[in-house]
Amino acid sequence: MELWEDERGKKYLLKGGPEHTLRADYVGARLLGKVGVTCPAAQIVRSDGILKLRLDYLEEWEDGPIVLPERFHDNKEIQDGFFVDLLLRQYDRTSWNMMFQGDRVAFIDHGASLHSRARGGYKGFLPDVTVQDIAFVLEHPERSGHAVNEAYGRLVGVENGKLVIKDRPRVERLLNHFSSTLGNGEGIVNSAIDEAGFSDGRRSVEFLKKQLERLENEATLSAPGSREESMCLGAVDTLTRMIATGGEATYLKKTIMSRASGIVDMFYEALRT
């Protein structure tokens, strides 16, 4: 992460990392912005030939603490992000991936979206949204038994393998909003994937094949039944499907739209019962 200043003295950050992670981070910023979550504006750029994510610098905002302060446990601005994080299978919405200014909240770091893991590498990103997906997105990645953040944990939960709606009025309001902004959001999704620079065709497929080979090897080396193994196997399945579809971009566009309608169906059903 490097801090820069443009000609007019405006500060910005350049974030580096694996290309698919930076692109996933960008897609997260676009779709979160679409539902009204405050995110620093993001742009995919090249600096000395190297791909970077350019972010508006949030000056006078504070870093998120390790644990979300109690006064944010019911925070609507945070909860606005839930369906987008689920859509993108983004499992890293801890309070340290938020920034704060008084009562205001901004989301940063969406690198664990799509087929990317939080610290690079690959994970599964499939067309169906399952109850396991919901549990995965809700679970704190480092504090076992805790919600990733309490504001998400107060909305819904997974108990005995079943989706449980905890705050019906909020979930209903959020779902209506999600459904009207992204339920048929093909235009915005397609442009986010294209502007992120995900590609299709032979180059994309050749690259994916190399990654797939490495992942298949990693899967055989990881402990049977471990989280690591399941991440690898999900990634193997996902990259295999991407190759069959003809590249990352087409696969991601279709998969996001399929997940959006899956979320709408699943949660309206849960609200009815």
Ligand SMILES: Nc1ncnc2c1ncn2[C@@H]1O[C@H](COP(=O)(O)OP(=O)(O)O)[C@@H](O)[C@H]1O
């Ligand atoms: N837009 C921003 N404005 C100001 N500080 C930021 C911004 N984005 C990130 N940071 C700072 O950089 C740190 C790391 O950023 P993050 O995107 O979470 O990267 P990582 O993927 O390494 O976790 C954050 O905890 C925060 O302190």
Ligand SMILES: [Mg+2]
């Ligand atoms: Mg982070």
